[in-house]
Amino acid sequence: MPVSPPQVGHRQIGTSGIHVSPVAFGSWPIAGMTSLGVNDADSLATIKAAVESGINFIDTAHCYGAHGESEKLIGRAIAEDREQLVIASKGGIHWDQNVVRHYDGRPETLIAQCEQSLDRMKLDTIDLYYLHAPDPNVSVSDSATAFNTLIESGKIRTAGVSNLSLTEIKAFNAVCPISAIQPPFNMLQQEICSEIIPWCLANKVSVINYWPLMKGLLAGKIRRGHPFAAEDKRLTYSIFQGQAFESAQQLLDGLDEIAEKTGHSVAQIVVNWTINQPGITSSLCGGKRPWQIKETAGAMDWQLGSDCLTTITKLIKSLKRN
């Protein structure tokens, strides 16, 4: 269990006493389920590159990979660095033998999945363990009882929830107090700003957002006319289609000018903006190659100037009118 004092620039998850870098490594791409061209050597090197770049926070889930590939790779990569790392995982979703997704939030399933995740990553405890998503057949209050059991047994240090409505977050929190939530949030998707972020700020709950780069779209390298491979599943997301894609391109056109002015890449500007939004404790940046996570880790330790922030606010507001 990491006991090191917090490093400069690290932020506390809720009131848990666990401190993390504002950029976290998201390990969905290395699961190889939707990202193309994934291989073990590059995935292991990417995890190492994340740690060497100053990231101490790694995010995974029981269902990242048809057979837990992401957790197994993390287990292989982190042994030497475990003491300085914060590991988060999630339970409540699994794949069947035909790789069809199932939601199962029964307490016994959550406990069994957590134990399997510990085995795969060769850990004694998972620092932050989330309910991955609500099970339509199990109340989140019932699911929450498993997290109390896991905390009491020392298998997890603190609890979180992902993909829950505010009503569900409150219901879970009433049974097992949470330290963090994990919702989608980026320059193009800000649904959590109206109610969820204010509740988190008022209750000292961290927001650890996913999709800061919107699956690579906001990294600035997927532009008009991008030659998507036929099997690239990103094309199934509405944000990669039609007017939504064109709106994103208009945002990127504006961010290109800020990149030119500041010397930071578009990906770094996007992540820097994200990690400095109210309520955001850390942003989950995915990658499958070392250069990708090195670039996004370079979004830490500096701040965009007020002129750039004003320009970004205007760009985002103009998108909402589209």
Ligand SMILES: NC(=O)c1ccc[n+]([C@@H]2O[C@H](COP(=O)([O-])OP(=O)(O)OC[C@H]3O[C@@H](n4cnc5c(N)ncnc54)[C@H](OP(=O)(O)O)[C@@H]3O)[C@@H](O)[C@H]2O)c1
């Ligand atoms: N709780 C949930 O339900 C949930 C849902 C989704 C994600 N998550 C978590 O959040 C993390 C982030 O989501 P994500 O990985 O799907 O998407 P993301 O971080 O928004 O985007 C990652 C993708 O962007 C591209 N990329 C990354 N760095 C880049 C760079 N510097 N330059 C160019 N492209 C770059 C890569 O795509 P290519 O190399 O393939 O082009 C990479 O796979 C996940 O890994 C996972 O840990 C959680």
